[in-house]
Amino acid sequence: MQFSCTILEGYIIGEGRNFASVIKSFVSSFGNLRDFEAEYKTDAGRAIYDKTLANMKRKFPYYVKEIQGVADGAKVPFYQLFLLQLDDIMLTANHNHVPRNDTGGCSSIGVNNRQYNGLVFSINTLSPHQLKPGNTPRTFITRKILAAKSFPDAEKILRDEGLGIANGFSLNMIWSDAWGSSKMYNVEVAPDLKADRSQLHRLPVVNVIGKIIDSSEWRLATIRSHPPPQSRRDVADILSDTSGEEFRVFQDQQDAIIKTIAAGIFDVEKRTWSLYINKPNVSEPIAVLPIQFHALENLY
Numbered sequence: 001m002q003f004s005c006t007i008l009e010g011y012i013i014g015e016g017r018n019f020a021s022v023i024k025s026f027v028s029s030f031g032n033l034r035d036f037e038a039e040y041k042t043d044a045g046r047a048i049y050d051k052t053l054a055n056m057k058r059k060f061p062y063y064v065k066e067i068q069g070v071a072d073g074a075k076v077p078f079y080q081l082f083l084l085q086l087d088d089i090m091l092t093a094n095h096n097h098v099p100r101n102d103t104g105g106c107s108s109i110g111v112n113n114r115q116y117n118g119l120v121f122s123i124n125t126l127s128p129h130q131l132k133p134g135n136t137p138r139t140f141i142t143r144k145i146l147a148a149k150s151f152p153d154a155e156k157i158l159r160d161e162g163l164g165i166a167n168g169f170s171l172n173m174i175w176s177d178a179w180g181s182s183k184m185y186n187v188e189v190a191p192d193l194k195a196d197r198s199q200l201h202r203l204p205v206v207n208v209i210g211k212i213i214d215s216s217e218w219r220l221a222t223i224r225s226h227p228p229p230q231s232r233r234d235v236a237d238i239l240s241d242t243s244g245e246e247f248r249v250f251q252d253q254q255d256a257i258i259k260t261i262a263a264g265i266f267d268v269e270k271r272t273w274s275l276y277i278n279k280p281n282v283s284e285p286i287a288v289l290p291i292q293f294h295a296l297e298n299l300y
Contacts, residue, residue: 016073023074036083036090045093051134052086055163060140085139089166092131119148119175120266126168127208132191135166151175151185158189158200165189165198174268215258218247232267239263240279250279
């Protein structure tokens with residue numbers, strides 16, 4: 001196992017070097033990181049950081065090593081990359097009573113056809129008003145989902161018994177088997193304020209207020225106004241919708257507070273993940289990635 005870990009650490013450091021310019025550019029330009037750093041410099045913020053890091057080293061040591069490897073390879077401070085994992089958790093350090101004006105989020109669309117054996121999933125953020133600083137950030141749980149072999153296995157990972165999630169997210173999964181049948185699931189995950197585990201399924205959680213909620217509600221209504229998608233082209237058309245004024249499914253307005261960074265389409269039949277930075281119904285993907293990685297599946 002030590003041999004495998006050594007290879008993995010070298011691989012992660014190499015990836016940090018390969019994407020060093022992109023990582024450094026993001027770290028220097030991402031405005032929210034400045035807010036996280038401001039909280040990190042306070043006693044309350046540093047306490048949240050230290051408690052979360054200690055818990056993650058205990059529960060997910062290899063994932064902490066991944067972040068350290070990327071930081072070493074890209075030559076950026078580890079604490080900055082770890083703050084990005086904490087995300088909105090840091091903003092509760094000194095202002096937990098103040099509604100957080102979160103601005104991140106995304107939309108997912110699924111077409112349930114006959115597929116190959118395995119799991120494909122996407123993540124949408126949830127923004128519960130009450131978080132649990134020191135508990136597991138959503139990025140660690142969603143990273144662990146890559147190791148899930150079945151829906152009950154995924155449910156166990158999401159529950160995260162003994163700690164539980166600190167913030168929240170909505171997980172969309174397509175599970176398929178070797179016989180060609182497939183099932184689609186959506187599971188909402190949020191902090192359990194009374195127990196050391198995550199709350200699961202559709203949850204009556206009080207969310208933050210602000211543009212993230214307004215945008216999500218508008219996008220949901222717009223997506224529902226389209227006929228149910230039957231093909232990849234239908235999905236691309238919905239993801240490319242720019243019919244709104246303040247909000248859009250594909251938000252490409254220059255002065256928009258919430259913008260579409262990228263759109264991705266999983267083609268489970270072809271086993272590919274296509275990434276677009278422009279509207280996918282009128283552009284070519286900037287990358288088409290395979291979605292099977294047998295060489296790494298046993299390292300965790």
